Amino acid sequence: MLHKLVSWSYDRRRRVVALWVAALVAASVLAGVAGGDNEVDFTVPGSDSAEAVELLQARFPEFAGGTVDVVYTAPGGAADPAVAARVAQLARDIADVDHVVAAQPGPIAPGGEAGLVQVRFDLAAERLPAESVERVMDLAGAAEGDGLRVELGGYPIEMAEQREAGSESVGLVAAMVILLVAFGSALAAGLPLVVAGFGLGVALGGVWLTANVLDIPDFGVQIATMIGIGVGIDYALFIVTRYRSALAQGHEPRDAVVLAGSTAGRAVVFAGSTVVISIFGLVLMGRDYLWGVAVATSLAVTVVVLASVTVLPALLGFTGRSIDRLRLPWFRHDVEGRRTLSWRWSRIMQRRPLVAGLGALAVLLVLAAPVADLRFGMPDAGNGAGDLTSRQAYDLMSDSFGPGANGPLLVAVDLAGVDGSGRPAAVDRIVAGAEGAAGVAAVLPPVLNDTGDAAVVTVVPTTGPQDQATEDLVHALRDDVLPAAVGGSGAEASVGGTTAGFIDDSEQTASRLPLFIGGVVVLSFLLLMSVFRSLAVAVKAAVMNVLSIGAAYGVMALAANGGWLGDLAGIEDATPVPAWLPMTMFAVLFGLSMDYEVFLLSRVREEYVRTGDNRAAVADGLANTARVITAAAAIMVTVFGAFVMEDAVFLKLAGIGLATAVFVDATVVRMVLVPATMELLGDRNWWLPRWLDRLLPRVDVEGEAVVPGPAPVTAGAGDEAADLEPEPVPAR
Numbered sequence: 001m002l003h004k005l006v007s008w009s010y011d012r013r014r015r016v017v018a019l020w021v022a023a024l025v026a027a028s029v030l031a032g033v034a035g036g037d038n039e040v041d042f043t044v045p046g047s048d049s050a051e052a053v054e055l056l057q058a059r060f061p062e063f064a065g066g067t068v069d070v071v072y073t074a075p076g077g078a079a080d081p082a083v084a085a086r087v088a089q090l091a092r093d094i095a096d097v098d099h100v101v102a103a104q105p106g107p108i109a110p111g112g113e114a115g116l117v118q119v120r121f122d123l124a125a126e127r128l129p130a131e132s133v134e135r136v137m138d139l140a141g142a143a144e145g146d147g148l149r150v151e152l153g154g155y156p157i158e159m160a161e162q163r164e165a166g167s168e169s170v171g172l173v174a175a176m177v178i179l180l181v182a183f184g185s186a187l188a189a190g191l192p193l194v195v196a197g198f199g200l201g202v203a204l205g206g207v208w209l210t211a212n213v214l215d216i217p218d219f220g221v222q223i224a225t226m227i228g229i230g231v232g233i234d235y236a237l238f239i240v241t242r243y244r245s246a247l248a249q250g251h252e253p254r255d256a257v258v259l260a261g262s263t264a265g266r267a268v269v270f271a272g273s274t275v276v277i278s279i280f281g282l283v284l285m286g287r288d289y290l291w292g293v294a295v296a297t298s299l300a301v302t303v304v305v306l307a308s309v310t311v312l313p314a315l316l317g318f319t320g321r322s323i324d325r326l327r328l329p330w331f332r333h334d335v336e337g338r339r340t341l342s343w344r345w346s347r348i349m350q351r352r353p354l355v356a357g358l359g360a361l362a363v364l365l366v367l368a369a370p371v372a373d374l375r376f377g378m379p380d381a382g383n384g385a386g387d388l389t390s391r392q393a394y395d396l397m398s399d400s401f402g403p404g405a406n407g408p409l410l411v412a413v414d415l416a417g418v419d420g421s422g423r424p425a426a427v428d429r430i431v432a433g434a435e436g437a438a439g440v441a442a443v444l445p446p447v448l449n450d451t452g453d454a455a456v457v458t459v460v461p462t463t464g465p466q467d468q469a470t471e472d473l474v475h476a477l478r479d480d481v482l483p484a485a486v487g488g489s490g491a492e493a494s495v496g497g498t499t500a501g502f503i504d505d506s507e508q509t510a511s512r513l514p515l516f517i518g519g520v521v522v523l524s525f526l527l528l529m530s531v532f533r534s535l536a537v538a539v540k541a542a543v544m545n546v547l548s549i550g551a552a553y554g555v556m557a558l559a560a561n562g563g564w565l566g567d568l569a570g571i572e573d574a575t576p577v578p579a580w581l582p583m584t585m586f587a588v589l590f591g592l593s594m595d596y597e598v599f600l601l602s603r604v605r606e607e608y609v610r611t612g613d614n615r616a617a618v619a620d621g622l623a624n625t626a627r628v629i630t631a632a633a634a635i636m637v638t639v640f641g642a643f644v645m646e647d648a649v650f651l652k653l654a655g656i657g658l659a660t661a662v663f664v665d666a667t668v669v670r671m672v673l674v675p676a677t678m679e680l681l682g683d684r685n686w687w688l689p690r691w692l693d694r695l696l697p698r699v700d701v702e703g704e705a706v707v708p709g710p711a712p713v714t715a716g717a718g719d720e721a722a723d724l725e726p727e728p729v730p731a732r
Helices: 002-011 015-034 048-059 081-096 130-143 155-160 167-183 186-210 218-248 254-286 288-309 311-324 341-351 353-373 389-401 420-435 468-486 498-511 513-534 533-562 563-569 580-611 614-645 649-686 691-697
Strands: 067-073 099-110 115-123 149-153 410-413 440-443 456-463 492-496
Touching: 002 015, 002 254, 002 288, 002 311, 015 186, 015 311, 015 389, 048 410, 048 456, 048 492, 048 498, 067 081, 067 130, 067 155, 067 389, 081 099, 081 115, 081 130, 081 389, 115 389, 130 149, 130 155, 149 389, 155 341, 155 389, 167 186, 167 218, 167 614, 186 218, 186 288, 218 254, 218 288, 218 311, 218 341, 218 580, 218 614, 218 649, 254 288, 254 311, 254 513, 254 580, 288 311, 288 580, 341 353, 341 440, 341 614, 341 649, 353 533, 353 649, 410 420, 410 468, 410 498, 420 440, 456 468, 468 498, 492 498, 498 513, 513 533, 513 580, 533 563, 533 580, 533 649, 580 614, 614 649
Parallel strands: none
Antiparallel strands: 067 115, 067 149, 099 115, 410 456, 410 492, 440 456
């Protein structure tokens, strides 16, 4: 079927390109006209914070939505009458903004240097329309001047500030340079970028339309963009490389396109399928926003795969033999051969396989060691760039009101089970218990709703929202303080608020991480056994993939802890890592690692079937794939690494982790561990119990069966082989 699709795309190339252009235009227009908004709900169903949200929404809606802190200072002090009048006018203006339910001047800091206006919305921060938040920001900016300084803090502001930093453009420019080095031709280098542009453009249009029916967070779109660019370029790179090799072997352009599309294209389809399968492991988490991330990323990968096997053959039909025109004379492209640096490197690893394998394992374990310090949580505004208003408001709040004022806890009290006369006493016991708890800076006066059957007690911690001590306080309130305070009164109390909600989300997601990892590994293990008919290869690949991802986690944890690496990435202070990030990284990276594993080992197995010589097969397979895998990995590293330029800390961490994993996988794993372990195992690499062979389905990755042919002439076990090698003989 793929053969027919590639042939059809080549023969009707004008129609195919026109269809893709029309699809790109339609997707862009529809996304602009009917596209949905980014939405995310971190509330964990059944958690204590979810119970607090439900109670507040039902009986105290003014406390159930998002909040923005308007922090202001002036030379004469926040209590100056002229300043107070201007701030009061600002509060009245903000109160008229859509979805704002309260905006009143609040407390003055003990030193009198700063004041606070708390703005409350009727919707959660994640569901607020961007226009409402931006209107508040505009009003605050207009109120400044004549010495009055106004800064805005709170999660709605942080979400609005997650602006683009141009990282995609930087990644694309770097990818173009790498493709020029790999191909030595401007025309050949440009094709993967065009294909990735087509695929990602159409996919993002679909993502925005899907946002009407699914909660797709903004970071889901950013991750989908990151992955779509990387795999789109890589997949086109693999097919173009095979096409150029076919031309060099004397095939006519049409035959070369069909051959490349039916072999490398088949591998691309399989590789893309493994990425999609790995990503959909996120569904095991049972969270709506992870569904959105999985759908967005999977859609991006699926569409770029489709573009690789349709629009790319069409474009190759236009280029024909001219693909090597516009050559850059200072770059040299070698057609597949044995006497390459990669071939010699493999032989070196095979001479001392145990030493090489242990050395590579030690490197991976050292890189993974910092993962022991990985702490899950949601980074707060204190980790943002210094020029952001949310960061400046955070610092002002910390200096004037204490760090805990940036993330107060809301204790929602259900008084429906308490008789009217006993309700004040029940609330007083909760206030007294909270005031006596370690780690509490202040407890604000309780607020009762109009009917008196619900109350809100605001608890201000002594530490910031992302600190471990704040998490400990939340657990202490839930486990000890509040049960003792409400015991026997009939009242029920739950700890909510943005900070408590993020804590619940991190703990619930982290608790399911082992299940997720186990599910993805087992499924990938079965796929690899089906492809390569080998137990050892599948076990080795799964273990190596886990090791490379563990190394990425370690480097990411090191950056998250600040220090020299964090400073290089723009992370000045230690920050927790959102629990969904390692999970999403594992899904993406395991799929990408499978890509490289398939492209390398499919060629190794092809050589082994043809020659029966495991050592030569490993060296030849590495020599024939190292150039394209190295180029593909370099593109991935630059595309992912460019996201360090983003303002959002979690995107910086994602870029660091993804780039590290791909780099380690393409160097330490593919260039050292693979040849070393395959040399140690010898012919046992390809052993599979007969009963298991009968049970497993047969998957032919490149769709080209190979029959044994004459073995290449070698000069000895440790010497270089002869210059010439016979070509694989396809089965007819």
